[in-house]
Each structure stands twice: as C-alpha cells, then as structure tokens.
Amino acid sequence: MKKVEHIGIAVNSIETAGDIYTKLLNTGIYKVEEVASEHVKTAFLQTGPNKIELLEATHPDSAIAKFIAKKGEGIHHIAFEVEDIYAEMQRLRAEGFVLLNEEPKRGADNKLVCFVHPKGTNGVLVELCQSV
Ligand SMILES: C[C@@H](C(=O)O)C(=O)SCCNC(=O)CCNC(=O)[C@H](O)C(C)(C)COP(=O)(O)OP(=O)(O)OC[C@H]1O[C@@H](n2cnc3c(N)ncnc32)[C@H](O)[C@@H]1OP(=O)(O)O
Numbered sequence: 001m002k003k004v005e006h007i008g009i010a011v012n013s014i015e016t017a018g019d020i021y022t023k024l025l026n027t028g029i030y031k032v033e034e035v036a037s038e039h040v041k042t043a044f045l046q047t048g049p050n051k052i053e054l055l056e057a058t059h060p061d062s063a064i065a066k067f068i069a070k071k072g073e074g075i076h077h078i079a080f081e082v083e084d085i086y087a088e089m090q091r092l093r094a095e096g097f098v099l100l101n102e103e104p105k106r107g108a109d110n111k112l113v114c115f116v117h118p119k120g121t122n123g124v125l126v127e128l129c130q131s132v
Pocket residue numbers: 008035038040042053055063064066067070075076077079100106107108109111113115117118119123124125127
C-alpha cells in the first residue's frame with residue numbers, strides 16, 4: 001500500500017456539499033465524474049497531497065443511497081493507492097479479508113479498484129485503487 005489516495009464522503013447533494021467543502025478547504029472542486037457502474041456521481045477536492053471524494057447516489061440501489069439511508073451522510077470509505085492491485089488482492093485474500101469484488105473494477109479516472117468488506121476491517125470500508 002503506497003498511501004491514502006482519497007477519503008470518500010457520502011453526501012445527499014454534491015452541489016450543496018461541494019459549497020461546504022470548498023469553504024472548509026478553501027479550494028474548489030477540480031473535477032466531477034459520474035461513475036455509472038457504481039451508480040455514483042463523484043466530485044474531488046485536493047488539499048496538499050490529499051484528496052476528498054464527495055459521493056452522491058445516482059440510483060436508489062447505489063451503495064451510497066443505502067449507506068445514507070442507514071447511517072446518514074458521512075465518511076464512507078478510505079481508499080489506499082496500491083502498486084499492483086492483483087497482488088494486493090491476492091495478499092489480502094490470503095490474510096482472510098473479504099473482498100467485495102473478485103476482479104478489479106473501474107472507478108473514477110478509470111482506476112482499477114477493489115473494495116474490502118467493512119465487517120473485517122473494524123467497520124471501515126476500504127478501497128484499493130491502482131492508477132492506470
Ligand atoms: C467511484 C469509486 C472511486 O473512488 O473511484 C468509489 O469510491 S465508488 C463507492 C461506492 N461503491 C461501493 O461502496 C462499492 C462497495 N460497497 C459494497 O459492496 C456495499 O456497500 C457493502 C459495503 C458490501 C454494503 O452493502 P450491503 O448491501 O451489504 O449493505 P448493508 O446496508 O446491508 O450493509 C451491511 C453492513 O455493512 C455496513 N456498511 C455498509 N456500508 C458501509 C460503509 N461504507 N462503511 C462501514 N460500514 C458499512 C452496514 O451498516 C451493515 O452493518 P450492520 O450489519 O451492522 O447493520
């Protein structure tokens with residue numbers, strides 16, 4: 001694992017949350033991308049080397065819609081950048097972690113991503129991501 005790549009925050013509205021985080025971080029959203037396969041719209045802000053990903057559901061079946069219905073808005077996941085996602089997935093499986101996808105899937109910026117079940121990581125949903 002190389003570093004924390006981003007922290008994902010589930011929000012009801014990217015427009016509203018975008019204004020709040022722009023004021024909070026004193027920097028604007030630098031990109032908005034819909035990731036249709038995940039049923040989310042994402043918006044990214046950057047402070048120094050760190051990225052915040054705001055996530056709004058685009059469908060009632062979205063993980064974000066379900067999360068907000070259960071827990072309300074808030075931190076949804078921590079994403080770690082990895083060098084070789086296939087190797088990391090194999091390593092984590094061997095360590096007994098439950099991966100939520102068998103094969104890497106595509107996230108924002110077309111990155112390869114894989115999620116680790118929060119039940120095995122002390123209640124924190126973990127995303128692995130590899131730049132392509
Ligand atoms: C675009 C991309 C990118 O960055 O490039 C993204 O980030 S996409 C980000 C959106 N996509 C994803 O999150 C994909 C991976 N997520 C998933 O597969 C799912 O959301 C699961 C994490 C498996 C949860 O789905 P499931 O249908 O099982 O929902 P559920 O409501 O029954 O949840 C089962 C248990 O997990 C808990 N739970 C659910 N989501 C959680 C989260 N984000 N953090 C911590 N705990 C969480 C629930 O409270 C519940 O606990 P109790 O049993 O105690 O009540």
